[in-house]
Amino acid sequence: MNGVNGMFDVPSCDSCEHAAVIVQNYSGRVLCNKHLAKSVRKKISRELRQQFEIDKGVMTTIFVAISGGKDSAVLLDSLVDILGQRRDVRIVAGTVDEGIEGYRPPSLVCAEELCKKLGVEFHTISYRDLQFMDMDDVAKRLPMIIDKDNDAPRMPCAYCGVFRRQGINHLAKQVGADVVALGHNLDDMAQTVLMNMTNGDLERTLRLAPHTTTPLDGMAPRIVPLRWVPEQEIHLYALHRNLPIHHEECPHARGALRWRHREMVARMEEDVPGTRHGLVRAADHIKAMRDQISDLGGSATQLAPPAPCVICGELTSGNQCKACDMRALLGLKFKEDFQ
Numbered sequence: 001m002n003g004v005n006g007m008f009d010v011p012s013c014d015s016c017e018h019a020a021v022i023v024q025n026y027s028g029r030v031l032c033n034k035h036l037a038k039s040v041r042k043k044i045s046r047e048l049r050q051q052f053e054i055d056k057g058v059m060t061t062i063f064v065a066i067s068g069g070k071d072s073a074v075l076l077d078s079l080v081d082i083l084g085q086r087r088d089v090r091i092v093a094g095t096v097d098e099g100i101e102g103y104r105p106p107s108l109v110c111a112e113e114l115c116k117k118l119g120v121e122f123h124t125i126s127y128r129d130l131q132f133m134d135m136d137d138v139a140k141r142l143p144m145i146i147d148k149d150n151d152a153p154r155m156p157c158a159y160c161g162v163f164r165r166q167g168i169n170h171l172a173k174q175v176g177a178d179v180v181a182l183g184h185n186l187d188d189m190a191q192t193v194l195m196n197m198t199n200g201d202l203e204r205t206l207r208l209a210p211h212t213t214t215p216l217d218g219m220a221p222r223i224v225p226l227r228w229v230p231e232q233e234i235h236l237y238a239l240h241r242n243l244p245i246h247h248e249e250c251p252h253a254r255g256a257l258r259w260r261h262r263e264m265v266a267r268m269e270e271d272v273p274g275t276r277h278g279l280v281r282a283a284d285h286i287k288a289m290r291d292q293i294s295d296l297g298g299s300a301t302q303l304a305p306p307a308p309c310v311i312c313g314e315l316t317s318g319n320q321c322k323a324c325d326m327r328a329l330l331g332l333k334f335k336e337d338f339q
């Protein structure tokens with residue numbers, strides 16, 4: 001740290017004389033708002049280039065899944081900033097409405113406001129549109145559907161994750177997306193990797209975005225340009241850019257398995273700075289190893305190509321998709337005429 005500012009011991013930025021807003025323990029850097037913004041933008045641009053190559057002159061549609069929260073707001077703002085001027089790139093945003101009172105309605109307002117501010121086309125789809133039910137109703141029904149004869153997931157987020165994925169797929173299809181951008185930050189990614197590892201779930205690790213080298217058949221590949229930017233830095237950057245963001249947390253979030261992994265990753269990062277980077281790199285290495293084996297003609301790590309679900313037609317690696325399993329658990333019937 002170079003010096004102090006004012007009465008309190010506030011360290012100075014390591015690149016200028018302004019007061020620092022963050023100490024990056026994982027890199028040893030100390031940054032002011034302006035230099036933090038510069039570093040965040042640089043990381044996002046570099047990842048974007050590495051994760052997805054845009055064919056010059058060929059119209060490319062990027063669908064950005066936004067939630068009204070800080071991460072996806074920073075993602076959309078950055079994509080517009082980096083690619084907005086290109087005539088061969090169309091950026092469209094959309095939100096999946098889970099039906100969560102007190103949480104989703106105000107965040108939808110923020111999402112719409114952000115799109116208006118950036119001049120981006122905005123779409124929404126609700127769980128009811130998808131022939132599911134509002135998440136608040138799923139949460140109420142859970143105690144009734146869990147019994148010893150079935151292995152129904154016990155936490156609302158397990159249902160929500162499956163439904164949301166379908167919502168994003170529908171919106172992406174609707175707008176003719178070539179690629180889907182998601183706002184996962186470094187902390188999210190590290191938590192996911194740890195969750196998959198502790199579950200021994202190699203397949204999910206192999207399917208983890210970005211899908212740069214391994215697009216999943218029939219689906220627009222996912223990119224995650226914020227994946228090296230820590231959550232705290234995204235938050236500071238969103239405030240610095242004055243983006244309209246919703247701060248509340250979903251009422252069903254506590255108690256979810258992710259919540260425990262979030263605490264674990266935060267504690268490990270505090271003890272050993274760089275842990276989050278290490279976890280995400282581990283997943284990259286596993287995927288790279290799979291690519292090498294495939295190049296050599298091996299098939300042990302090849303994922304089964306997805307096929308249409310026998311009930312709803314969504315692509316799935318099984319016979320019936322997870323969403324249809326969950327519809328059945330909730331007593332919902334899928335209607336054929338669904339678009």
Ligand code: SF4
Pocket residue numbers: 098135156157158160161250251252253256
């Ligand atoms: S916390 Fe769980 S229930 Fe709430 S929006 Fe997220 S995944 Fe859905």
Ligand SMILES: [Zn+2]
Pocket residue numbers: 013014015016017018031032033034035
């Ligand atoms: Zn500075």
Ligand SMILES: [Zn+2]
Pocket residue numbers: 309310311312313314320321322323324
């Ligand atoms: Zn299905």
